[in-house]
Amino acid sequence: MTTATLDAAPAATCANPHWEHQYLDLMRRIWTQGDERVDRTGVGTRSLFGATIRFDLSGGAMPLLTTKRVYWKTATRELLWFLTGDTNIRALCAQGVEIWTDWPLDRYRRETGEAIERKDFSARIVADEAFAREWGDLGPVYGKQWVDWPTYEPAGEEGLFRRGPGVNQIAQVLESLKSNPGSRRHIIEGWNVAELPAMALPPCHKTYQFHVSDGKLSCLLYQRSCDLGLGFAFNMWSLALLTRMMAQQCNLEPGEAVWTGGDVHLYLNHGSLVEEQLSRTPSGEARMTILRRPESVFDYRIEDFDVSGYAPQGHIAAPVAV
Numbered sequence: 001m002t003t004a005t006l007d008a009a010p011a012a013t014c015a016n017p018h019w020e021h022q023y024l025d026l027m028r029r030i031w032t033q034g035d036e037r038v039d040r041t042g043v044g045t046r047s048l049f050g051a052t053i054r055f056d057l058s059g060g061a062m063p064l065l066t067t068k069r070v071y072w073k074t075a076t077r078e079l080l081w082f083l084t085g086d087t088n089i090r091a092l093c094a095q096g097v098e099i100w101t102d103w104p105l106d107r108y109r110r111e112t113g114e115a116i117e118r119k120d121f122s123a124r125i126v127a128d129e130a131f132a133r134e135w136g137d138l139g140p141v142y143g144k145q146w147v148d149w150p151t152y153e154p155a156g157e158e159g160l161f162r163r164g165p166g167v168n169q170i171a172q173v174l175e176s177l178k179s180n181p182g183s184r185r186h187i188i189e190g191w192n193v194a195e196l197p198a199m200a201l202p203p204c205h206k207t208y209q210f211h212v213s214d215g216k217l218s219c220l221l222y223q224r225s226c227d228l229g230l231g232f233a234f235n236m237w238s239l240a241l242l243t244r245m246m247a248q249q250c251n252l253e254p255g256e257a258v259w260t261g262g263d264v265h266l267y268l269n270h271g272s273l274v275e276e277q278l279s280r281t282p283s284g285e286a287r288m289t290i291l292r293r294p295e296s297v298f299d300y301r302i303e304d305f306d307v308s309g310y311a312p313q314g315h316i317a318a319p320v321a322v
């Protein structure tokens with residue numbers, strides 16, 4: 001192959017397309033060519049297997065969709081909640097974040113037969129600690145696995161075990177990024193096989209791998225299952241946010257956020273969102289400044305993040321499949 005061939009830009013790409021075209025192209029491809037199937041929720045999806053979206057984080061840029069308004073503070077509160085290790089929705093509901101409420105609510109309705117409204121359920125979770133303990137926990141989901149992955153050690157007699165100290169994967173990866181940046185083992189894993197049955201939902205954004213090159217920190221997320229109409233916007237934001245926080249904590253510049261999806265799908269009841277979003281043109285670029293450098297990765301607060309230049313088109317509501 002000649003140098004000229006290697007240097008040639010791929011056909012049909014303009015010099016510097018907006019990153020969001022990767023998302024819109026994927027959305028169009030799934031909606032027009034995806035395999036239509038019945039899914040766990042009964043809603044039905046069109047689905048495609050295997051996709052990648054890349055985003056350059058340099059200069060403070062953040063992957064916030066502009067073809068609909070994305071509530072990045074909600075997604076940020078969720079990420080900060082994961083980092084506390086909490087798995088009870090109470091702290092989220094207390095901040096007005098209801099993105100996880102439907103799963104405990106569904107269990108409550110099934111087990112009690114009570115036709116309680118979501119807002120009343122959420123209010124009770126906040127007001128009543130004992131109620132929250134009984135009904136608000138999602139099981140050992142992301143937060144638990146990230147900062148307190150359970151271990152067991154032999155206890156005396158053969159066959160008996162006791163709990164060992166939990167593994168804080170976030171702290172361990174930060175340590176390995178600092179002490180051994182070239183490692184290929186900077187991984188945060190949510191897929192704890194033994195504990196899957198106890199989780200309200202098995203993790204979707206299950207594996208984060210970090211990579212240091214040329215003083216920059218990149219992160220690749222493998223998401224086994226992606227609701228492209230709703231979840232993706234949050235998952236892509238949180239991937240970038242976590243990368244920025246980790247980079248700040250180990251004095252590296254942010255590199256790239258690489259998102260990979262396994263089963264990437266659109267729910268059949270998201271047709272009007274898909275049509276509306278595909279009719280819009282991406283514009284502008286959100287940037288984020290982290291206003292302070294907290295002592296540790298576990299000390300960030302919502303006020304630490306300032307987003308500028310975000311002028312999205314209107315929010316598009318869509319139902320969530322439970």
Ligand SMILES: Nc1nc(=O)c2c([nH]1)NC[C@@H]1CN(c3ccc(C(=O)N[C@@H](CCC(=O)O)C(=O)O)cc3)CN21
Pocket residue numbers: 070071074098099100201227230231232233234316317318320321322
């Ligand atoms: N079907 C499905 N899609 C998901 O994206 C998803 C799940 N289930 N289950 C677990 C979590 C919960 N997540 C959710 C749930 C709801 C929204 C949602 O309703 N988003 C709206 C409003 C956000 C807000 O209230 O601030 C949106 O327009 O983005 C987003 C992510 C992501 N996950």
Ligand SMILES: O=c1ccn([C@H]2C[C@H](O)[C@@H](COP(=O)(O)O)O2)c(=O)[nH]1
Pocket residue numbers: 040201202204205225226227228230231232235
């Ligand atoms: O962060 C998340 C969490 C969940 N999702 C979506 C992906 C699927 O539509 C459902 C999960 O259902 P499974 O049957 O367990 O795959 O939630 C997401 O996109 N992002």
